[in-house]
Amino acid sequence: MIKKELCKILQHKEIAKDIYELTVAGELVDEINEPGQFVHIRVTDSWDPVLRRPISISSYDKKRKQLTMIYRKDGQGTSLLSQMAPGMELDILGPLGNGFPVSEVSIAETALLVGGGIGVPPLYELSNQLTAKGVKVIHVLGFQTESAVFYENEFSKNGETFVATVDGSYGAKGFVTDIMKDLSFDCIYTCGPTPMLKAIEQGYSNKRLFLSLEERMGCGVGACFACVCKSGEDPNGTSYKKVCSDGPVFRAGEVML
Amino acid sequence: MSRLNIDLPGLKLKNPIMPASGCFGFGREYSQFYDLSTLGAIMIKATTTEPRFGNPTPRVAETRAGMLNAIGLQNPGLKKVMSEELSWLSQYDVPIIANVAGSLEEDYVEVAKEISKASNVHALELNISCPNVKTGGIAFGTIPEVARDLTRKVKEVSEVPVYVKLSPNVTNIVEMAKAVEAGGADGLTMINTLVGMRLDLKTGKPILANRTGGLSGPAVKPVAIRMIYEVSQAVELPIIGMGGVQSAEDVIEFFYAGASAVAVGTANFVDPFVCPTIIEELPLLLEKLGFEHISECTGRSWK
Numbered sequence: 001m002i003k004k005e006l007c008k009i010l011q012h013k014e015i016a017k018d019i020y021e022l023t024v025a026g027e028l029v030d031e032i033n034e035p036g037q038f039v040h041i042r043v044t045d046s047w048d049p050v051l052r053r054p055i056s057i058s059s060y061d062k063k064r065k066q067l068t069m070i071y072r073k074d075g076q077g078t079s080l081l082s083q084m085a086p087g088m089e090l091d092i093l094g095p096l097g098n099g100f101p102v103s104e105v106s107i108a109e110t111a112l113l114v115g116g117g118i119g120v121p122p123l124y125e126l127s128n129q130l131t132a133k134g135v136k137v138i139h140v141l142g143f144q145t146e147s148a149v150f151y152e153n154e155f156s157k158n159g160e161t162f163v164a165t166v167d168g169s170y171g172a173k174g175f176v177t178d179i180m181k182d183l184s185f186d187c188i189y190t191c192g193p194t195p196m197l198k199a200i201e202q203g204y205s206n207k208r209l210f211l212s213l214e215e216r217m218g219c220g221v222g223a224c225f226a227c228v229c230k231s232g233e234d235p236n237g238t239s240y241k242k243v244c245s246d247g248p249v250f251r252a253g254e255v256m257l
Numbered sequence: 258m259s260r261l262n263i264d265l266p267g268l269k270l271k272n273p274i275m276p277a278s279g280c281f282g283f284g285r286e287y288s289q290f291y292d293l294s295t296l297g298a299i300m301i302k303a304t305t306t307e308p309r310f311g312n313p314t315p316r317v318a319e320t321r322a323g324m325l326n327a328i329g330l331q332n333p334g335l336k337k338v339m340s341e342e343l344s345w346l347s348q349y350d351v352p353i354i355a356n357v358a359g360s361l362e363e364d365y366v367e368v369a370k371e372i373s374k375a376s377n378v379h380a381l382e383l384n385i386s387c388p389n390v391k392t393g394g395i396a397f398g399t400i401p402e403v404a405r406d407l408t409r410k411v412k413e414v415s416e417v418p419v420y421v422k423l424s425p426n427v428t429n430i431v432e433m434a435k436a437v438e439a440g441g442a443d444g445l446t447m448i449n450t451l452v453g454m455r456l457d458l459k460t461g462k463p464i465l466a467n468r469t470g471g472l473s474g475p476a477v478k479p480v481a482i483r484m485i486y487e488v489s490q491a492v493e494l495p496i497i498g499m500g501g502v503q504s505a506e507d508v509i510e511f512f513y514a515g516a517s518a519v520a521v522g523t524a525n526f527v528d529p530f531v532c533p534t535i536i537e538e539l540p541l542l543l544e545k546l547g548f549e550h551i552s553e554c555t556g557r558s559w560k
Binding site: 004047048050052076093215216217218220221223224226227229230238240245 | 279280281282285287289290302309310316319321322323324328334474475503525526528529530
């Protein structure tokens with residue numbers, strides 16, 4: 001069930017350049033089903049900006065009723081969010097959408113988790129859950145530059161972790177796809193910019209593949225039709241999927257990227 | 258005794274609050290949050306003869322205290338709206354106002370004729386003001402004679418009263434209102450969104466794939482108030498007002514301007530509970546302001 005709740009901020013800090021980690025406590029944590037779901041945050045009581053901000057959940061702890069999000073301070077909304085301090089209350093709507101299916105890989109298999117930039121966070125809870133289940137996980141994380149890199153150590157605790165930066169200032173120079181070529185795995189879970197998702201979908205059509213999409217959203221619950229994409233079976237027709245309520249995670253081919 | 262019940266052509270409303278068309282889908286999503294029977298009415302998403310996918314994304318862009326949208330009348334088409342959405346909505350004790358759209362005159366007529374037969378559709382909202390489609394929509398809503406003739410044709414086939422949704426993107430809104438009144442409209446709904454644009458600072462290009470979009474939200478409220486103020490003095494038709502409503506205070510202001518009911522749009526996206534919250538707060542606000550019934554507020558600005 002989706003809840004709207006004022007959640008108390010427990011921790012809020014910058015973990016890389018313009019990248020913030022935010023932990024809140026709330027009853028709505030009980031309602032989270034899967035890694036990869038998101039919440040919709042109202043960053044101000046005034047009406048500027050008007051809309052909520054969709055932010056993915058990077059990890060959660062049901063026992064302590066806490067959830068952590070990682071976001072990039074970019075526009076007006078996330079700048080306002082970044083100024084909020086522990087102890088303050090945050091108006092959160094969630095959990096929203098459908099996440100990564102953990103049950104798609106079995107214990108003897110290897111899962112490859114591929115994240116690009118601010119698409120990395122939702123993979124962290126997924127990595128934790130797959131690891132807890134006994135699945136072998138390998139991570140490939142891509143960033144623009146060294147100052148934008150985050151969570152390398154956290155991911156490394158669960159499994160082998162490769163980092164690539166576009167400018168080569170940290171890890172391997174290039175894209176996540178350059179690293180993926182040399183790895184063997186059974187299933188891919190990925191989240192990141194659309195060109196990256198497209199490249200992975202084209203290159204690995206023979207694998208089980210789950211992609212998490214990002215799109216500008218209005219309501220976040222499926223009513224406004226802002227974040228719609230074409231259905232994969234019907235690329236020229238009128239069938240559609242809503243990123244917010246049918247996704248944000250889709251099986252490869254389910255939607256047109 | 259209720260302070261909020263309102264009778265309008267075709268509509269016996271237990272309260273004058275309803276979600277605006279395009280901001281509430283067909284109600285399913287918001288039924289997760291509260292009982293839809295709480296609402297005065299529901300204005301469902303625009304329906305066209307055939308299914309429509311709508312515009313490419315991005316379809317929304319934010320502006321100061323407002324948002325631009327260019328969805329492009331995405332909907333599953335008349336047949337599915339009738340068989341799946343309206344029949345699903347019939348489990349609720351709430352009158353439906355069906356928003357009717359099209360590209361050609363005959364599209365409007367066909368949708369109006371069929372959809373007005375649904376048992377829970379108590380009125381139509383003729384959408385001659387959508388700014389986001391290439392043909393139809395606003396093309397019918399900016400020339401008085403065209404709007405009048407379309408209203409007349411739809412009135413001929415509709416089995417329920419017809420409200421016409423006016424566009425603010427005109428030189429003279431009073432002239433438009435008078436034209437559709439002459440065409441036989443039973444009421445007006447106003448205002449649709451204002452055409453606007455937003456450009457990306459880095460690329461210099463429009464953020465919306467459709468380039469232009471319709472502005473809604475608190476930013477447009479003063480425009481809506483002014484237009485309702487002018488139109489309500491010039492025509493005999495009841496007005497369902499909309500444009501940036503987010504609180505019980507806003508609702509009263511719309512009534513003062515000349516509205517007899519109020520629709521809530523963009524605010525649903527921010528607070529899914531906004532409609533029931535306003536409905537709950539209105540009686541207290543009326544009490545505070547010294548009104549026995551909300552109908553006493555209508556047109557207070559000029560009466």
